[in-house]
Amino acid sequence: MKKDWTTKLIHSDARVPEGFRSLATPTYRGSTTLFSDAGKVDDNWNQYEVGYTYGLYGTPTTLELAARICELEGGFRTLITPGGQCAISTIHFAYLKSGDHILVPESVYGPNRKLVRFVLRRFGVETTFYSPTIGRGIEALFQPNTRMVWCESPGSITMEVQDVPAIAEVAHARGALVVMDNTWAAGVLFDALAHGVDITMQAVTKYIGGHSDLLLGAITVKDEAQWNVLGEHQQVLGGSASPDDCSLALRGMKTMAVRLKAIEASALQVAKWLEARPEVERVLHPALPSCPGHEIWKRDFLGSSGLFSVVLKPGVTKQQVLDFVNALELFEIGYSWGGFASLAVAYDFTGFKGRPDYGCRIVRFHVGLEKTEDLMADLEQGLTKLRN
C-alpha cells in the first residue's frame, strides 16, 4: 500500500542484507511483543512453552543469559531479575505464605535480613536466625511450619562456610526448601544444586557482570514445579531485567573464567600476606585455616573468589580503622564487589546480636585485577595508620 512519509517512519519497507554472523549475542530490546494472529494473543509468562508474548518475561537476550547460567548451574531453568536483591525478594514472595516459618543465617546479606525482619514479618512469615556454623544442629530450630532454610556460604562479611549438605539433609527430612545465595562462588565454584540446594540465586552484578556497571540477579530452580511457581510470581511482581544489562552480562561471562582465576590467585596472596602482618589478628578467607568452616570449603568448593575480611588486633580504635581504609590509594571504598577494581569497606559489629565479637575491627576486601605487589604495597602504607 502507498504510505505517507510519517507512516514510513513507523512501518518501513527498508531492508538490510541477511546472513550477518557474529560472536556477540544481539541485544533485543522490546516491551511490545508482536503476535502473528489475533486469536493467539495470550498473556502467558512461560515463553518456553508458548513463545514470546511480552517484554516483561524476557527477550532472546535475557533468555540467552538465563539459559547460559542455567547450563553452568545444572538447573531446570533460570530466571533473570533486575538485581541480586530482587532475586532474593522474588524467591521469598514466590515460595512463602503467611503462617510459614523460615531459618536464615545470622551472616546473611544485610538487605535480605532486613526483608525478612521488617517486610516478611508484616506478611505473617516468622524468621529464626541461626548460627552459620550450626551444621546438622539446625534440626533443633525446626518448627512444624518451617518451610524454608536460607543458606549463604561463605556468609556476608564474616565469611563462615556453611555445611550445606548437612543442613539440606535435615531440611528435606522436614519437608523444607533449601535456598542458597551462591554469589561469592559466582554460581560455579560451589555446585549448589548438587549439594542439596533446591533453589539457588546469585547477584549477576558481581562476577558474571564483572565490570561494576550493571545490576542483575539470577534464580535457578531444579524442576518444573518450582519453575511454574517462580514464573507466575515474576509475572505479578513485575521484576524485569534490562536486555542491555543482560547483553553486558553475556559479554562479562565470556571472560569470567580468566578473571576468576587471576582474582583467586591474587586474593590468596594478599590474604596470606595480611595474615603475617602484626596488625592483623585473623584473616577470614575460606581458603585459609583461620576461616570458620575452612574444612567444609576444602570439601565442597572448587576454588575461591576475591572477597574476604580481616580482623585487626584488639586495641585499634574505630577512627584508626577508618583512617587505614581512607589511606589506601588503590583499594577504593565501595560496596558492590566482583569487578576489576579492588575495594575495602570497614564494618562495625559492636552490639550486633548473633555476629562474632569483632567490634569495629573488621575490614572487608575485594581483590581485583591490579598487580598483586602494588596492592600489598598499598596495604603496607595504609597499615601505618594503625600504629599508635
Ligand SMILES: Cc1ncc(COP(=O)(O)O)c(C=O)c1O
Ligand atoms: C551475597 C550477596 N547477595 C546479594 C547481593 C545483592 O545483589 P545486588 O547488588 O545485585 O542487588 C549482594 C550485593 O552486594 C551480595 O553481596
